[in-house]
Amino acid sequence: MTDCGAEPLGGPDLRPVEGAAADAELAALAKALAHPARVRILRLLARRNTCICGEIVDELDLAQSTVSQHLKIMKNAGLLRGDIDGPRVCYCLDSRGLRRFKALAGSL
Amino acid sequence: MTDCGAEPLGGPDLRPVEGAAADAELAALAKALAHPARVRILRLLARRNTCICGEIVDELDLAQSTVSQHLKIMKNAGLLRGDIDGPRVCYCLDSRGLRRFKALAGSL
DNA sequence: ACGATCCATCGTCGTTCGGCGATTTAGGGC
């Protein structure tokens, strides 16, 4: 139940890990992780291999609107995907973005 | 000339990569990297294995005071070390902090 | 001792972040 759709299935990332564009990219990804609540959300989603939705709100003792903002930030950064599942929305990791982040971090 | 002193020489980092404390730690490190100029500074310092000081100002087309702020942020985050070298200050990577960041990023 | 240089810090300004309650939007169930 409520599993996210399949990944868009990208091959290995060919973009460079250096240069001005890569710097901006890493900075943007880092900014998306620059808050404990967002790191926690990412870990929650990683632990349960299935997707959860409003359960995140229950775990975080933050208001629903605040959690929604955090989710939006990470989604825009490409770290999460959110699929609509009936009246709910199912979030899960975007492993592509996560891999990209790790690759950029590893290049330091 | 102008090489930083030796690293404080820490063994392998024993702190956990998960839990609330680790989340806060990763968030803090990520915040320190959440700006293109700071990523760039880190890369500049990584490229030249010797330390540079005000040369960073020349490369960044930012005001000297702004660069100083960025350096302070990364120093406080444990990503840089700054050793006084006569009238100049010699910045270089704190490989301990950098390793820690990579370890935390890799745990995602 | 003096001026010059390097860097840090201060004060200011506009922008963005992070939080919340309240409201809107979108589906599902009856």
Add this chain to the structure above:
DNA sequence: GCCCTAAATCGCCGAACGACGATGGATCGT
């Protein structure tokens, strides 16, 4: 159609960020 629930969005607020110029403190050269 109507309500109920889940989630997004809006509006507001205080706090922090990011940039700058100006000022201050330390050190070198002369």
